[in-house]
Amino acid sequence: MHNSTLNQNKFFKSIKKLLSTSKTKTENTQNRAILISSFIFIAFGLYLLSIFYADLETFNNNRKESLLGLCFLIIATSLFIYKAFFFIYTTYNYFKYKPIASVKDQSLPTCTVIIPAYNEGKQVYDTLISISKSDYPKNKLQLIAIDDGSLDYTWSWIKKAKEELKDELEIFKQPKNQGKRHALYRGFNLGKGDVFVTIDSDSIVTKDTLRNLVSPFSKDENCAAVAGNIRVLNNKKRIIPKMLDVSFVMSFEFVRSAESNLNTVLCTPGALAAYKKDAVLACLEQWINQKFMGKPSDIGEDRALTNMILKQGKNVLFQRNAIAYTNVPEEYPGLYKMFIRWSRSNVRENLEMSKYVFTNFRKNNKLGARLLFISQFSNLLLSYPFVLFMLFFVMIHPLLFLGTTLFSILIISSFSLLFFFTRYKSLQGFWAFTYSIMYTFALFWITPYAIATARKPGWLTR
Numbered sequence: 001m002h003n004s005t006l007n008q009n010k011f012f013k014s015i016k017k018l019l020s021t022s023k024t025k026t027e028n029t030q031n032r033a034i035l036i037s038s039f040i041f042i043a044f045g046l047y048l049l050s051i052f053y054a055d056l057e058t059f060n061n062n063r064k065e066s067l068l069g070l071c072f073l074i075i076a077t078s079l080f081i082y083k084a085f086f087f088i089y090t091t092y093n094y095f096k097y098k099p100i101a102s103v104k105d106q107s108l109p110t111c112t113v114i115i116p117a118y119n120e121g122k123q124v125y126d127t128l129i130s131i132s133k134s135d136y137p138k139n140k141l142q143l144i145a146i147d148d149g150s151l152d153y154t155w156s157w158i159k160k161a162k163e164e165l166k167d168e169l170e171i172f173k174q175p176k177n178q179g180k181r182h183a184l185y186r187g188f189n190l191g192k193g194d195v196f197v198t199i200d201s202d203s204i205v206t207k208d209t210l211r212n213l214v215s216p217f218s219k220d221e222n223c224a225a226v227a228g229n230i231r232v233l234n235n236k237k238r239i240i241p242k243m244l245d246v247s248f249v250m251s252f253e254f255v256r257s258a259e260s261n262l263n264t265v266l267c268t269p270g271a272l273a274a275y276k277k278d279a280v281l282a283c284l285e286q287w288i289n290q291k292f293m294g295k296p297s298d299i300g301e302d303r304a305l306t307n308m309i310l311k312q313g314k315n316v317l318f319q320r321n322a323i324a325y326t327n328v329p330e331e332y333p334g335l336y337k338m339f340i341r342w343s344r345s346n347v348r349e350n351l352e353m354s355k356y357v358f359t360n361f362r363k364n365n366k367l368g369a370r371l372l373f374i375s376q377f378s379n380l381l382l383s384y385p386f387v388l389f390m391l392f393f394v395m396i397h398p399l400l401f402l403g404t405t406l407f408s409i410l411i412i413s414s415f416s417l418l419f420f421f422t423r424y425k426s427l428q429g430f431w432a433f434t435y436s437i438m439y440t441f442a443l444f445w446i447t448p449y450a451i452a453t454a455r456k457p458g459w460l461t462r
Contacts, residue, residue: 079382086375093258093368099320100216102208107218109194110140111210111274114187116180117158117201118148123327124201125157131199132165134210141210144170144187145201149177154201180270181301185288188280196280198302200271203326204233213274213322224279224314225306226322227256227265228272233325240335243435244328246428250416253320253423260318262368266376268316270302272324275309283308292348293455300345307349310369313362336443343450350377383447409436 113131117124128145143165147155155173162171170190174183188196195214199205209228216223229252232245259265268275287305290297297304310316329335350373357373360366413432420429 079378082378086371089371090255090258093261094254097257097261097318097320099212099322100219100317102211102321103215103218105137105140108137108140108211109214109217110142110192111136111195111197111214112142112144112187112191112193112277113197113199113210114184114191115143115145115199115201116148116183116187117145117150117154118177118180118183119150119152120154120157120201121152122157124154125161127199127201127203127205128158128161128165128169130204130206131210132168133207134205135207136210138168140193141168142170142191142193143168144172144190146183146187147171147173148180148183149174151177179298181288181298184301185284188284191277194277195274196277197274198270198272199324200326202233203271203324205272205324209272209322209324212319213272216317216319217274217276220315220317222263222313222315223317224276224312225265225268225309225316226274227252227260227268227306227316227318228274228322228324229253229256229318229320230269230271231323231325232328234327234330238330239434240330240332241328242428243431243438244335246416246420246431247435249420249423250432252318254419256318257320259372260316262372263315263317263365264310264369264372265316265318266306266310266372267303268306271326272322273302275305276314279309279312279314280305282312295455295457297348298457299341300348303345303349304352307352310353311356311361332442336446339443339446340450340453343447344454344456346376347380347451347454350380380447380451383451405440406437409433409440412436 115124115127115131120127124145128143131143134141145158145161147158158171162169172186172190174186184198187198195217197210197213213226213228216226230248232241232248235241235245256265283305287301287308290304306316329338353373354377357370362369410433413436416432416436417429420426420432
């Protein structure tokens with residue numbers, strides 16, 4: 001027992017070391033250079049905006065003098081008012097949100113944890129070991145690992161975990177690669193617990209993650225799914241993971257907190273999510289056989305399952321205190337492929353959500369669900385006009401466009417910085433500026449492209 005405790009402490013110390021920010025001189029120099037460059041870029045934009053402020057007034061006056069320009073101005077103003085209202089609405093719901101406290105052992109449900117893995121190498125072993133160290137009653141926990149036909153040494157690492165964990169872990173291997181959805185499907189059919197938990201094979205969970213994640217099922221009878229809080233694991237050296245870590249904090253701890261207060265978290269992440277068994281089985285065959293425009297859906301399995309559970313009239317919540325650290329792309333190609341996959345899934349599932357969200361699909365919080373849907377759907381609809389206007393603005397007055405864009409980035413990113421600093425007392429939130437610049441100038445094309453190619457299958461990141 002003593003050796004087990006020492007090994008457990010050693011493991012979590014190694015995880016903390018892995019997650020800590022590197023302090024090497026070279027990395028600090030690179031980080032300072034990137035941050036200083038971002039501020040210089042934004043300062044340059046503000047300088048341009050001040051110089052061309054008179055031109056901006058002329059530009060707006062010219063639009064007012066034409067019917068087309070006036071219509072555009074009215075629409076733009078209306079959208080700004082709506083976005084401002086929705087931001088205030090989201091902020092209000094964020095402050096109303098509180099994570100559900102962990103329940104005692106006797107109140108915890110039986111739980112099946114499913115880990116699908118494909119070409120994950122040693123990382124899947126680290127994932128399984130971290131789950132085995134969870135503060136969860138062993139007699140209520142079933143742990144299943146499924147190798148989805150990997151071509152590397154993933155299966156060997158799963159077997160190594162099996163040797164160490166023995167009867168705590170059940171392992172299975174798909175005859176060939178069929179995709180994450182099919183691996184999860186097999187796990188759902190093998191699961192014996194009242195709650196299914198899905199964890200990606202490149203994620204690490206903390207000791208109390210499982211307990212916190214499933215506690216809402218014991219407190220809310222209508223809760224059928226819970227989203228975990230995702231942070232970035234590989235954020236030590238590369239710039240993109242550092243930026244995404246700040247972005248994830250906004251996406252989960254701000255946006256999903258607000259959604260949770262409305263009982264309508266729109267997506268339970270594949271990296272960490274929990275589902276009531278009955279709710280999954282009620283839509284399991286529809287989920288595994290889901291098609292879009294005649295083609296099998298092989299992406300967005302997490303958003304699709306969430307959507308089908310919401311359609312049942314159930315609550316989907318977020319637990320800020322249930323944390324998983326996951327690996328993210330470190331290079332631009334991997335990043336845009338990940339975003340394309342997410343955006344295609346959003347297009348498909350927003351179309352599906354439109355079929356039920358304005359019906360009497362549940363008793364409470366229908367208005368909140370509808371507002372969340374309208375916000376997401378409007379973002380999709382406006383992606384093409386936004387890109388066209390941006391290109392038009394660039395051709396008419398490129399420096400004025402640059403100044404106004406960077407000024408907008410300054411306002412939006414400052415909120416992200418303030419939010420991150422308030423939550424973690426860290427200046428890492430400054431990466432919000434860099435991320436906004438990169439997204440505006442290097443990833444603006446993602447949503448229009450995803451809409452145009454929504455029918456196209458493919459995981460992309462593999």
